[in-house]
Amino acid sequence: MTLSKRREFGLEFYEFLKDTNRTSIKNKSKLRDIYNNEFRNSDGVKRPNFSSVLYALKLSNKARVYSGQVHFNPTVREYYLDQWRRPTRSVQNGGLITSTPPVHNGVQLNKYTVGVPSSPGPAQTASTQNGVTSHTPRRDWKLANKILKMYNSDRAELISDRRGVLITSDHPVKDGLIKFSLESVTEVHIVHLFLKNSSSSPLLFTYYSALHRMSCFTLQDTQKVTRNNPLQLAPGEQYEVQLQFRPKHPGFYPAALVFEFKPPHSSSPPSLAFHLLRFVEAQCVTSLARELGPTAPYRPRPIMSAEASLRYIVEDGEQPERGLCRKMVAISPSLWSRSLLEGGLTWESYKELLQLLLYLEAIQMEVDIKKYNMTKSPMFRDKAKKSLLVLEVPGVSENRPSVLRGDSLLVTKWGEGKEGKVLVKYRGYVHRVELERVKLGFNPKLLSSFIDGQKFDVEFTVNRLTTRLQQRAAELAFQHNLGNTLFPSGGTTTKTPKLQQLWLYDKALEQNPEQYSAVQNIVAGSSRPAPYLVFGPPGTGKTVTLVEAIKQVLKTKGSSHILACAPSNSAADLLCVKLLEHLEKRKLFRMYASSRNPDDVPTAIVDCCNMGEHCFVFPCKEELMKYSIIITTLLTAGRHVFVDEAGHAVETETIIPLAGLLDPDNGQVVLAGDPKQLGPIIRSPLAIKYGLGVSLLERLMKVSLYQKEESTGTFNNRYVTKLLRNYRSHPSILKVPNELFYEGELQVFANEMIRNSYCNWEHLPQKGFPVVFHGVAGRDEREENSPSFFNVAEVEVLMEYMRKLLQGQGKRGLATISPKDIGIIAPYRKQVEKIRKALKIVGSVEEFQGQERRVILVSTVRSSAKYIQTDQRFSLGFVKNEKRFNVAVTRAKALLVVVGNPLVLRGDPAWDRYVDRLLFCPPTVETEESEVQQQLDPEWRNEL
Ligand SMILES: Nc1ncnc2c1ncn2[C@@H]1O[C@H](COP(=O)(O)OP(=O)(O)OP(=O)(O)O)[C@@H](O)[C@H]1O
Known part of the structure; x- marks a missing residue:
């Protein structure tokens, strides 16, 4: 169970103690007994043991334990229990709050009319019993869970006026929902809710609260109604509860309010209580948001009915x-059997199994x-x-x-x-x-x-x-005897190679022993016929190592023919641009598929690629052999075959350039990549189940040849190099991905001046920690017929950061920055389009794998959980997709700003741990825990 979940249970327990007036109990064993006997299994929810919960509270500074005594941090109440923001000051004793700027200041509020009660209500006495002011309605967890469970089946009943209770408002209420919109964050909006007993007998109003916490709302009533301090409503009597909305940021803020009533006998059991629900959808929409909002309401395209049986x-x-x-x-597929599917991938089953899986994928x-x-x-x-x-x-x-x-x-x-x-x-x-x-x-x-x-x-x-190219590759791999390459054992490897001393083009690589040795081994072809693997976390220099090795192979063996591939066009272009740094254009040929849009060819590559006058042209083999290096995507593809981002490709994609081209005895294959970043995209659940989602790189990494040798605890450099020095990012940016995905092995080697260039940025919640998580209550919307999503509130926040970045540059010791140093990553095309309306520097995650920028802004877009499954199915979005998440948060060198809805993101285990680590554990040794909480806007801190 995650730390945050345990902390949540801990805070829930504290709330339980408050509800039962036992916060004065400090003795740890007594508290443990209460936890175990009265709380832990009280409602069928599985909760962890007391020590584990206490540990989570300690870590997040919400409790301290010494001499067998547990001391809850007083801020627990403020941060957590009071999920509905506490009034900042009262008008009169026990009166209604009128925090600035009051919209209805001075208006009388009492039982029947709107006004301030002339004397403190009975709540004052009740609520101070325990020395604690507890009139602000607190969330009843059990009730909230119960209502959320009932909600799907009983929504109509929950919103209906029942048993003589009518709930009306000064706002229109449609289907239990009240909607309103503000234009600026400086506005405060009040909704008056009137609870009327229209029955012929008295009723008790016992409780009201919100089902979800949202601190931009405040609920209040004059009598401070609680279950300990119920209010009797006589027949025909009306009572007012006010809802105040005070947004801090533009966004979309939904809320559900529950009101509890009971028959008026003090002895009536809690089971006689009944509940009414009202929903609120508040928005704060600025003029920019209006401009970017849906151009027309979303109407999915009418789908064509089942194919007519017409000739x-x-x-x-x-x-x-x-x-x-x-x-x-x-x-x-020639064979279709369960035993084939379940037998796993072996050289014997290679062709049949892969062809079958590709066939399944094609059907899907x-x-x-x-x-x-x-x-x-x-x-x-x-x-x-x-x-x-x-x-x-x-x-x-x-x-x-x-x-x-x-x-x-x-x-x-x-x-x-x-x-x-x-x-x-x-x-x-x-x-x-x-x-x-x-x-x-x-x-x-x-x-x-x-x-x-x-x-x-x-x-x-x-x-x-x-699909056919891949099916053919599986067949050719078999025909051309690539067994020793695709299932290497090391047994067939030629004698120990002699490693040459090399003078590298990129001198920086000489300072890194792993990179240097990888280049040496690749040049010597020491792993042949086994592929050479270069793997490692983001920013560890896999691509530059591959590029250097290609240049060195050409330098030392001038007649070599090299095919350099990557799964995507942008990654292949990047390889090409980096190779051109030291190689003459005439030696190199970037070959695009005819499906590529000619406008997307980078200018640096235009005169060394297959672009003809009107379209791409495909030279004959003889013509191609004149070049030393050919660079293609895997699908468009020697003696030497280099594949970058090999973890992103389906195995059969990777073997397209090998099968038929690679000399099984003398050819050298080099694969570079990271299985923890983007992986193959497969649609068929069966194909995924039986292994098509595993890249060749990932499969090979499990072969003993490529694993750490037990005796030495190191990798055999002859076959594999694991790079661990990160040359890209500030340690705070790496901190969480390093723990989540790389067992803390990543080491920080990035240029100090660049990586620290935003450590003193005035907009950092905490100096020295250049990662910002900006919580936004946005709405994921669609427009017209497009299935793609956007989130205007997040665009607004991004624009605000852009302004701050560009306006602040060069000031107060900050480096100058140009828009090309800033990258914005969003998971959906529509969001990219909306951001592009103002900027020209955004791209999708796929375009960003392998790339880096000084500053990265990430917009996660998702703000409602209901579309997450669709995202998973189409490999879209950042939620429930660890690899995309990992790529997105590891592109920044000096500053990372993540904008998103933490409540939704935390539904995903990786994000949950990410937000958790950012908020509740010290990101750097020298950071004070209390300060770390500032990483998140206080408004959101309360929600989590
Ligand atoms: N030995 C080195 N010394 C200094 N800088 C280096 C070194 N190796 C790599 N770099 C720099 O580190 C950055 C990341 O390198 P590169 O893109 O090759 O990493 P990668 O492992 O392929 O990253 P990713 O997996 O995230 O795509 C680049 O700016 C590169 O120039």
Whole structure:
């Protein structure tokens, strides 16, 4: 159980002590007895033992223990029990709070009308019994849990006025919900709630509270009603409770309020109590937020109904210009058996099992893509190229559906499908993919009769090429005898190599013995035929080691042919740019697939790649052999094959460049990556279950050859190098990922001046600790037909940080910074689009793996838990995806700002530990624990 959960139980116990007037008890064994006998198993919730709970309280400075006595920290009450912010000052004794600026200051509030009671109400006496002022309604955990459980089935009843109680308000109430909106954080808004006994007998109003804590709200009433101090409502009598909303930040703040009533006999048992619920949705929306808000309400595209059983013919369309394109034949698995699936991956089962898993994956892709079929979708002529038609495909930029240049889809004129008639389906080829639309090339037969805005039914199709390439690679790997490479034992390895002394291009690497030895071993080919692995956490120099090794292989063996690959275009481009630092352009060739958008080619690479006049061209083999290095993505792919970010790729993707190209005896494969960062994206649950989600790098790392030798406790440098010196980040940025994912092994080696450049930034909650977690109560919204999410409140907070960063630069000893030193990472395309409206420097996590910036701002977007499963399924978002989370928080050198809703994020174990460690454990040795809590805005600290 996490520390935060244990702490939560501890605080809940403290609350229980308060409720039963026993906070004066300090004796540890007595408290343990109360905990065990009365609290621990009182409501079926599984709670940890007392010591474990006490330990969590101690760690978070909420309790101290000495001489067998437990002393609860007085701030426990303020921070925790008082989840509804305590009034800052009272108007009169026992009166209603009117903290500044009061909206209804001076208005009378009493039992029947709004006013201040002339004398202290009975609550004063009751609440001071224990020497503690406890009139602010506190949360009843048991009740909150009970209501949350009932909520799904009994919502209608919970919000209905019952047993003579009517709850009305000065705001409109629709379906139990009160909504209102403010324009600025300086405003305070009050909602008056009137509780009326409309029955013919008296009733007791016994309790009110909120189901969730949210400190921007305050609830209050004049009589300070509690269960110890109930209020009798005579027939026809009305009583007012006020809700005050005072947001600190723009955002969306939902709340649920519960009101408890009972028959008026003092002896009536608690079971006779009944509860009414009201919901509140408060918003604070600034003008920027309005501008960025949904352009139109979200309306998912109508999905095409199940395929009609009509006869049809297909009219082929116009393909985009591209080089030679060889059709590949589909491979159906020859064997399909449970024993094959369950037998695990061995060299004997390699081809059959991988082909079967790829087949399962392809079936899942077919099923998935059908869900995106659209009906009644209009198309328009492209203004720039009249022969193309433009179709809106919301979500295409997030691969929902996955459509690339060169893929095709089928359209039918809407309303044409009639029984007995042969339907014409027109195949449209994708010429260009834009944010939410594609440009399609169709048959002239369609174009000649096309009217702008004409509506069509659209069927998406899966491009089988990628699966087929991988299936073929599995087959070729077998044919070309790559068993010793893919299942290395070390037994077949050639004699111990002689390592040469090398003069590295990047002198910094000579100072790092692991990097230097990795380069030496790669140059000597010492692991052959086994692959050489370079693995290690973020920022440890895997890519630069790989790049240096490539340069050294070329320097020492001039005739070598090297294929350098990465799973994504951005990672392959990065390799290319780094290689160009010391190599002549003529030696190097970056080969793009025809599906790549030519506009996305970085300028540094334009004149050493396969970009032709209008499209990418594919030179013949002889032409290609003139180059020393060819750089491609794995799917687009020697003697030497280098693969960067190998942990991100499916095994069969990684073997595409090996199978058929690698000489099994003399070829050298080098894989660099980190299995704790982005992994393969697989849709089929069966394929995942039986191993397709494991990259070649990850699988090999479990082979004994690549593991620490027991006798020495070290890795065998001949086959593997583990890099542990991080050259990127300030220790505070690394602290939590290091503990979560790397067993604390990462060492800080980043340039001191750069990594410390934000340690004194005035906006840090704590000096010397350049990590900020900024809690935002936003709302994850969608607009129009797009399935992608955005969160305007988070954009606003990001903009605020951008302003602070750019305005503050160069001042008070801070380094100057330009926008290119700042990166913003968001998990959804729509959020990226919204942020781009103001800035030009954002990208998705995939684009950021392998990259770094001086300052990184992360927007997590998710603010409601209900979409988290969808995120998991589509490998989107940061919640419930440790690897994406790890990549996002390890890109910054000097300052990391994470903006998100901690209540939602904490539903994920990794985030929970992250927020927990940031908040409750000293991030650096010299930090005071109490100060660490300042890392989070106080408003949120109360919520957690
Ligand atoms: N020996 C070294 N001395 C100084 N700086 C280094 C050294 N090795 C790497 N670096 C620097 O560290 C940073 C991270 O390097 P690199 O991108 O190669 O790491 P990585 O392990 O591939 O990271 P990630 O897994 O996060 O993509 C770069 O700025 C690089 O120049």
